[in-house]
Each structure stands twice: as structure tokens, then as C-alpha cells.
Amino acid sequence: MNRVVITGAGTINALGTGVPATLEAMREGRCGIGPLEFRDVERLSIRIGGQVRDYEPEALFNRQQIVLYDRFTQFTLLAAREAIEQSGLTFIGELAATSGVVLGTAGGGVSTWDDNYRSVYEDGKNRVHPFVVPKLMNNAAASHVSMEWNLKGPSFTVSTACASSNHAMAQAFQLVRSGASKVMVTGGAESMLCFGGVKAWEGLRVMSRDACRPFSANRNGMVQGEGAGVFVFEDYEHARARGAEILAEVIGAAMSSDAADIVMPSKQGAARAMTGALQDARIAQSDVGYINAHGTGTAANDKTECAAVADAFGHHANDLMISSTKSMHGHLIGGTGAVELLACIMALRDGVIAPTISYEEPDPECALDVVPNEAREARVDVALSNAFAFGGLNAVLALRRV
Amino acid sequence: MNVETKTIEIIAQQAMLEPSDISLDSTLEEVGIDSLGLVESIFAIEEAFDISIPFNANNPTESEFDISSVRSIVAGIERLIKEQA
Incomplete structure (x- = not known):
């Protein structure tokens, strides 16, 4: 078993373009x-979201690229x-042959579907652009990353709704840990902020019209975001041999299925994923200082997640910090775990815990230290990142300070 | 078809019961409609009466639209039809 470290991070989301701006x-x-x-x-009826602002694809990509790149691929x-x-x-030779890209997305090219349905249904056109299919397919982003950087190893896209990125990164972690790949590019993206x-989402009646307030007693639903988070997972010895800067170590990952309900979360399923991540990392409950929560701001998720943390951590649940950065960047659905991993890296590397903003009223059913409204300085050795998807599919990652 | 008959028909269909099994005093819980079934019923009611119902699944009991019984739902629909006419 090889140790796995993170040697690169990138993002674009409602909080900013790039990791420094986001952190x-x-x-x-x-609030983005x-x-x-x-x-x-x-x-x-829902008109708020964590949208990437002042974004001009024409300044970043040429015409040929834009024809092929949906917003989530961009x-x-x-x-x-x-x-x-x-x-x-630089990916050449043997390194290129075994390095791949595993990304998560729930919807893939949603705005490409939307634009082209509008064109044929609403505008009555009988012809669409020849590249609609390669533009909207869920694996388009992974494929374009592989082409751009010559990544010729195991490459695919994982789609598990709101846990897509965490499932993708768990896969990438296992590929590097097992020795199958020295390097994997991983993370995820989502761009569903279009009319369709x-x-x-509006139909499900779980969206807030005013703000995302995770764990707050007056929370009234989730708010969607968009963007991407991408990381370089690398074999520790490989990274050390070339003197690479190490951002954090990935020490464990676990996945579980509730096998219960298509939308309602399960305490047991979430707790099993967290406990599984600790076991996989061979660490104790008390080693964990921070959890980046799934924390969607819905009634159902937040109370279930807090109960699951209490189950998985026992008394230590009262001593750890847990925050939801969705309050700032919104819920990036399939890309959310990737952007949220940045908060874990910041906790480990910089000793800064990202807050849960828009927190207004304590909820007895969410009685944990949710780091309300203001970031906090604290030394953290191990951080977890939670993702619990519709369909009851859960994935939790464990990271350690290096 | 009046509001009461149509509403009971929608709820019965969602609960997989006969309309005669549903009374005005029935609650959605009693007839076996869960949270997902409730969201679907609200949708069906909106479509049937061409109204928009203020309802957030995060706090169903605090919404302006009273879903505590079939009677309260019918009353709520009648009010919304008048308001939104």
C-alpha cells in the first residue's frame, strides 16, 4: 500500500477563480x-444561486473549443x-501511460441539453449542432482533461448525484494507493444553473428562496452552486523524490449505500461511511479535528448528519468542529465534494477552519460546534469530508496534515 | 367536478386507495402518504386547479398552506383559487 498525497489543487466557483481567491x-x-x-x-420561483460571475468563456477558450466544451467542461x-x-x-512516457483522470459530475452538460431542447421544442428548429452529444456527455470533461495533459491511464466519470466528486476522489485514491497509478487527476464539476x-430542482420543493443556512434552526432549504474542483493525487514517494510541495495526505476513504430511500438520508448509512473512513485510515475517532459537512441546509440532511456524527464519534462529537461551506458557495451537486476538499486542506495546512455562514439560530437537533459565521484558527491533524447523495450513496474522505 | 371531489381523487390515487376510503377528516399520514408522496400530491393539485401552492418540504407544517387534514387542504385550495383567479 502506497501513501497518497495531494500535490496540486485548482478551482473555479462562486467564491472565486483559483484556490487562493476561494480560500x-x-x-x-x-457569501457567493x-x-x-x-x-x-x-x-x-427559485432565483438565487452560487453562480460563477463575470465569466467570459470567449476570453479563455477559442471558438473550436467552445463548440465542444459545455460550461462544466470549461x-x-x-x-x-x-x-x-x-x-x-509533465505527463510523458511511463508516467503518462499509468496516470489517469477520474471526475465526478451529476448532470454533465446540463446547459447543452437545455439549449438544444429549447432550440428544437420552443424555437421549432429541426436541426442541432453536430457536436451536441460529445459536448453534453458526462465524461466529456474527463476526456478533455486526458487529451489536454496526455493522461493515458485509467480515466472515467463517476455519477452519484451529490457524492459524485467524493466517489471519484475515493477511486483515484485507491488507484494510487494500490500502485496501479503514480498520479491521478481527480475531483469534479457541475453546472446546472440554467432554466431547465x-x-x-424547484419541483422537489427543497430549495431556499433566500439563503443557505446549514444547521441553523431557521434553515429552509438548499441553494445550488456551480463550478469545479480538481486535484493531483500522487504517490508519496514519487512526490518526495521530485521535491514536490505536498498540500495534504489522503489517508482513507469509505463508501456506503443506505439501501433505503431515493431521497431521504439515513443516519446509519452516513455513520457507516464516516466510521469506514476512520477504519480505512487506521485512525481513532479522537484524531479527527474537523469535518467538512455535507450540510445542505435542508431539514432532513442537517439533523440526520449531526445524529450520524454523534453515532460515529461518540463523546468526541462534542470536541470536533464541523462546518458547511455550502453556506458560501452553494451546493455544487456532483462537484461539491471537490470544492469542499479545499476547506479541509485549509484546515490542515493553514490552521483555519472555514465557517458555516448565515447561521442565525441554534437547533437542538444540530447541537455540534458548527463554527458559526466566523472562521476560526485551530490546529487540526485530521479532517474528514462528507458527501451523502440522493439515492442513499455516501462517500467520506480522510485527510491528514503533512 | 368540485374541489373536494377532485382533491380526494388526487389523494386517493397517490395513496393507492379508493376515493371512498378517504374522508374530509383523514390526514395524509393516516392514508399512508409520505414526504415524497406529499410533494407529488401538491404538484398534482397545482396542475389540476392551475394554482401555485406556497409549500416548502423543509418545513411542511410551517407553510401557509395547511396540510393537517383533507378538509384543510380543500379549504386551502378554495382560498388559493379565489386569490389567484
Whole structure:
């Protein structure tokens, strides 16, 4: 079993373009959620989201690329560039042959579906652009990353709704730990903030119209975000031999299925995933100082998650910190675990715990230290990142300070 | 078809019961409608009466729309039809 470390990180999300801007926003407890801006937004009853602002794809990609890159692929490529440049790796020869890319997304090219359905149904056109399929497919982002950086090893896309990125990173972790790959590029992306994407979520009646307030007694639902997070997972010896900067070590991962309900979360399933991650990392409950919560701000998730943390950690649940950064960047659905892993890295590396903002009222059913409203300085040795998806599919990662 | 008959029909269909098994005093819980079934019933009611119901699944009991019994649901629908006419 090989040790696995993170040697590169990249992101674009509502809090900023790039890791430094995102971490600065998290430290300041800034909110990236605001009024949505896209065609037909006035026909929605939910009109807020964590949208990537001032984004001009034409300045970043050429015409040929834009024809092939859905917004979720564009976000992925930007985040991957930042991560791979930071790692300093060049993929050639044997390294290229075994290094791959595993990414998570729930919806893939949602706005490509949306635009083209509109074109044929609403505008009555009988012809769509020839590249609609390669643009919208869920694996488009992974494939373009592999092409751009010559990654020729195991590459695929994982789609497990809100846990997609965590499942993807768990896979990448196992590929490097087992020795199958020296390096894996991993993370995820989502871009559902278009009319059809938000309209679908509206139907479920779990969206907030005003703010995402995880763990707060007056929380009233989730708020969607968009963007990408991408990381370079590398064999520790390989990273050390080339003198790479190590951001954190990935020490464990666990996945579980509730096998219970298509939308309601399960305390047992969530607790099993957290306990499994500790066992996989061979650490004790008391080693964990911080949990980046799934923390969606819905009634169902937050109380179930807090009960699961209490079950998995016993008395230590009262001593650890748990925050939901979704309060700032929104819920990136399939990309959310990737952006949230940045908060874990910040906790371990910088000793800064990202807050749960918009927290207004304590909820007795969420009686944990949720780091309300303001970031906190604290030394943390081990951090967990939780993701619990619709369909009852859970994935938890454990990271350690290096 | 009046509001009461149509509403009972929608709830019966969701609960997989006969309309005659549903009374005005029935609660959704009694007829076996869970949270997902409730969201689907609200949707069906909105479609049937062309109204928009203020309802958030995060706090169903605190919504302005009273879902405590079939009677309260029918009353709520009648009010919304008047308001949104």
C-alpha cells in the first residue's frame, strides 16, 4: 500500500477563480450566493444561486473549443490547469501511460441539453449542432482533461448525484494507493444553473428562496452552486523524490449505500461511511479535528448528519468542529465534494477552519460546534469530508496534515 | 367536478386507495402518504386547479398552506383559487 498525497489543487466557483481567491473568501466568511442571471430566470420561483460571475468563456477558450466544451467542461479544464501547473508534473512516457483522470459530475452538460431542447421544442428548429452529444456527455470533461495533459491511464466519470466528486476522489485514491497509478487527476464539476436545471430542482420543493443556512434552526432549504474542483493525487514517494510541495495526505476513504430511500438520508448509512473512513485510515475517532459537512441546509440532511456524527464519534462529537461551506458557495451537486476538499486542506495546512455562514439560530437537533459565521484558527491533524447523495450513496474522505 | 371531489381523487390515487376510503377528516399520514408522496400530491393539485401552492418540504407544517387534514387542504385550495383567479 502506497501513501497518497495531494500535490496540486485548482478551482473555479462562486467564491472565486483559483484556490487562493476561494480560500480567502472562506476565511472571510464571504457569501457567493446571489440573484441568478440567465435566460428565463423570471419564470422560476427559485432565483438565487452560487453562480460563477463575470465569466467570459470567449476570453479563455477559442471558438473550436467552445463548440465542444459545455460550461462544466470549461470549469473542469480551468481547475485542472491550476492543479496540474501547481503540481509541476509533465505527463510523458511511463508516467503518462499509468496516470489517469477520474471526475465526478451529476448532470454533465446540463446547459447543452437545455439549449438544444429549447432550440428544437420552443424555437421549432429541426436541426442541432453536430457536436451536441460529445459536448453534453458526462465524461466529456474527463476526456478533455486526458487529451489536454496526455493522461493515458485509467480515466472515467463517476455519477452519484451529490457524492459524485467524493466517489471519484475515493477511486483515484485507491488507484494510487494500490500502485496501479503514480498520479491521478481527480475531483469534479457541475453546472446546472440554467432554466431547465433549476426548474427541475424547484419541483422537489427543497430549495431556499433566500439563503443557505446549514444547521441553523431557521434553515429552509438548499441553494445550488456551480463550478469545479480538481486535484493531483500522487504517490508519496514519487512526490518526495521530485521535491514536490505536498498540500495534504489522503489517508482513507469509505463508501456506503443506505439501501433505503431515493431521497431521504439515513443516519446509519452516513455513520457507516464516516466510521469506514476512520477504519480505512487506521485512525481513532479522537484524531479527527474537523469535518467538512455535507450540510445542505435542508431539514432532513442537517439533523440526520449531526445524529450520524454523534453515532460515529461518540463523546468526541462534542470536541470536533464541523462546518458547511455550502453556506458560501452553494451546493455544487456532483462537484461539491471537490470544492469542499479545499476547506479541509485549509484546515490542515493553514490552521483555519472555514465557517458555516448565515447561521442565525441554534437547533437542538444540530447541537455540534458548527463554527458559526466566523472562521476560526485551530490546529487540526485530521479532517474528514462528507458527501451523502440522493439515492442513499455516501462517500467520506480522510485527510491528514503533512 | 368540485374541489373536494377532485382533491380526494388526487389523494386517493397517490395513496393507492379508493376515493371512498378517504374522508374530509383523514390526514395524509393516516392514508399512508409520505414526504415524497406529499410533494407529488401538491404538484398534482397545482396542475389540476392551475394554482401555485406556497409549500416548502423543509418545513411542511410551517407553510401557509395547511396540510393537517383533507378538509384543510380543500379549504386551502378554495382560498388559493379565489386569490389567484
